Amino acid sequence: MPERKRIIVIGGSAxxxxxxxxxRRLDExxxxxxxxxxxxxxxxxxxxPYYVGGVFDDRNMLICTPTGEVRDPKFYLKAKGIVARTETEALRxxxxxxxxxxxxxxxGAEETLAYDKxxxxxxxxxKKPPIPGVELDGISTLQSMGDADYLRDIRDGRQITKAAVIxxxxxxxxxxxxxxxxxxxxxVIEMLPQLLTFLDWELAKLVENHVRAKGANVITDNGIAEFLGENGRLTxxxxxxxxxxxxxxxxxAIGVTPNVRLAQEAGLEVGATGGLLVNEYMQTSDPxxxxxxxxxxxxxxxxxxxxHAPYGDLANLQGRAAGENAVLGNAVTFPGTIQTGICKVFDFAAGSTGLSEKxxxxxxxxEIETVINASPDKPxxxxxxxxxxxxxxxxxxGRILGAQCVGPGDVSKQLAIWAMAIKARLGVExxxxxxxxxxxxxSLAIDHSIATAHLMQNKLKGRMRGISCVEVKKKLDAGERLFILDNRAPEEFDQMRLGIGERLMPLGALRGRLNExxxxxxxxxxxxxxxxxxxYEAARVLEGHGWKNVKVMEGGVMAWPYPREK
Structure with a gap:
């Protein structure tokens, strides 16, 4: 009978x-x-965050299986034959x-365990900001179950009236x-000029506008200098x-840093991002x-x-590869990431995959091209x-490098489509x-993602000259003379307008008003x-009648991130 392999895992989260x-599944x-x-x-x-917010109330749902069994040491021993030692620290x-x-x-007892892998x-x-007052009571993170318990107790007890999210x-x-x-x-206080830095500014601004509309205050371009308190408590x-x-x-909530102290003390190599250096087999500098x-x-x-990509899904995928390779040798790989992420923002969602323009x-x-599409997810x-x-x-x-999506529609579906396209190295065509x-x-008959690809194809083939809302605003602020046409219906114009000197010119009336x-x-x-x-259709009409410098403001009114007139 072959000698039993001894595998020790340090860390019991994901x-x-x-x-x-x-x-265990590969070696009983x-x-x-x-x-x-x-x-x-x-x-x-x-x-x-969803436990803290009261989306569900049973704390055990955070640590149980889909069938409702709590993943405690007894569960691991009985169901998986794994010894799980909690409240135990790895020292060296x-x-x-x-x-x-x-x-x-x-x-307090210490013990030495031998391992094969x-x-x-x-x-x-x-991360915590290195500023005065950071140790005051009332300052928390949301990184651990203890943090979640603390914030949930505050929520349930209605103990406070004002809070800041850093x-x-x-x-x-x-x-x-x-x-x-x-x-x-x-x-919400953000040191950088925008929320959600995985988005480009114009989409992040739409998210910020939504957060404000839900009653939260947002401060950007302004960081924390000091936490103030009385009697040891934040005020x-x-x-x-x-x-x-x-x-x-x-x-x-200003980010995280890899916890590599134990590994560094053992002489394992750390990469430029601060994370442990591993190869595609999840193997460190020690085989x-x-x-x-x-x-x-x-x-x-x-x-x-x-x-450094601290995402829960990647942690599980990497762990799966590491577990298999620890048993079978270097049999499978985790090749890398395109950094796909999504979050819920009240009744919006916001996410990205691949690279933003920035x-x-x-x-x-x-040498890149971008396009913005604003349209519904369904009819x-x-x-x-x-x-x-x-x-x-x-x-x-035409290779797809990245996609971002925000709004109340089915953002997750869009990101999933684009993530697979990027992984497969697909192009617009x-x-x-x-x-x-x-x-x-x-879905729409032509899905939002496909319509976005159509817009990009039109740009790449020179059929549409697009301009972003941000570029239009910059031109106006610089005093450039623009002839701006709002091609909506009069009732839409009366209900809401951008207030940038636009002229109402409904698409159906355009051909009869070319003299204007x-x-x-x-x-x-x-x-x-x-x-x-x-x-876009108006631009094609005008180009067909000889105007040579016609542009389409991508996303229209719905993508305009600045204040509008009502």
Whole structure:
């Protein structure tokens, strides 16, 4: 009988339990141990904001299986034959002896465990700003079950009236919603010029407008200078511009840093992003040690550069690969990521996959084209909801580099389509005839994603000269003379207008009113409508009658991120 393989997993959140479970399925005889510092195991950490917000009330739902079994040490031992030691800290890795020193946090007793293969899944630690007052009571993160319990107790007890969320990323926005739903007066404070930096500014601004419309205050371009308190408890935050905002709670959500102290002390290599350096097999610089989850860096499959991508789905995929390779040798790979992410923003969703325009240009991909599409996810008679998408492609080849989508419609479906297109290295021409499922309850006859590809094809072939809302605003602010046509119906114009000097010119009336167009055939004309389909058709009419500098404002009224007239 072959000698039993001994596999130790450090970390019991997402990647660690997944690695252990995969290893067990492939080797029934292996001795598998999980070392977990926290009292809980296999926590659905992405669910913390929804527990805090009261979407569900049973805490155990964060740590149970789909069938309702709590994933505690008894569950792991009985169901999987895995020894899970909670409230146990990993202290030191001895790579030469292939041992791990651990300490029981309840008794203080230390013990040395031998391993054949070690899997490090120590996750990430929340960043805290290095400013005065950061240790005051009332300052929290939302990184652990303890944090979730603390914030849920505040919600249930209605103990506070004002709170600040420091950071406008995924966790910050989800925390904002959770606390606002509890009736707490919320202010989101973001040091950068926009929320959700994985989006380009114009889409992020639409999200910001929505957050404000839901009653939360948003401050951008202004960071925290100091936490103020009395008797050791938070009373206010002071911004970098000197403004003081009273609050009794501050949730810091400014990102995470890989938790690699243990690995570094063992001499394992750390990459430029601060995450553990691993190859495609999730193997560290020590061939007997694998790593997965938020403590590692990954390869961005588009740029070829290493990134830190702390996403729950990637942690599970990496853990699965690490577990299999720890048992079978380097049999499977995790090739990398295109960094697909999504979050709920009240009744909006916002997400991206691949590269934003800003990220693409920062990566040196300057020969790109972008297009914005605003249109429903389903027909109007099925109560379709708005989607605003931005597509980024390589201009020469049409290869899809990235997509972003926001709105109350089915954002997740759009991102899933584009994520698979990017992974398959598809181009615009492959997407314009994509064979997607259609029926009115689910989609338009031409799905929003395919329509976005059509818009991009028109731009790449020179059939449409698009201009973004941001570019139009810049031109107006610079004092440029533009002839701006609103091609909506009069009743739409009366209900809402942009207030940028636009002239009402319904599409159906355009051919009969060409005499009102500029005499100069080279004059810059901007056409738009609600979503700019009619704007595109108007532009084609004008070009057919000899005007040479006609542009379509992409996304129309629905993509305009600035204040509108009503």
């Amino acid at each position: 990647a660690g339990p997944k690695a252990a479970a995969k290893a 005889n292996a001795e598998i141990v999980i070392i977990q510092k926290a009292p809980d195991l296999s926590m659905a950490s992405c669910g913390y 890795i001895d790579r030469q002896a292939k041992t791990l020193l651990i300490r029981d946090l309840k008794s 070690l899997i490090i899944a120590t996750g990430a630690l929340p 950071g406008g990323g995924l966790i910050g926005i989800e925390t904002c919603e959770a606390l606002q739903l509890a009736g707490i007066d919320i202010t 206010a935050v002071k911004l970098q511009n000197g403004t003081e905002l009273p609050c009794e709670l501050a949730v810091v 007997n040690i694998y790593a997965a989850g938020d403590c590692v860096e990954a390869l961005n499959l588009i740029t070829g550069k290493k990134v 990220a693409a240009r920062a990566a040196g991909l300057t 109007g008679f099925m109560e379709g909801k708005l989607l605003v998408s931005k597509l980024v492609v390589e201009k020469s080849s 492959e997407m314009i005839n994509a064979d997607l499922p259609y029926a009115p309850p689910f 167009m500029p005499a100069d055939k080279n004059a810059e004309i901007i056409c738009f409508c609600k979503i700019s389909l009619r704007g």
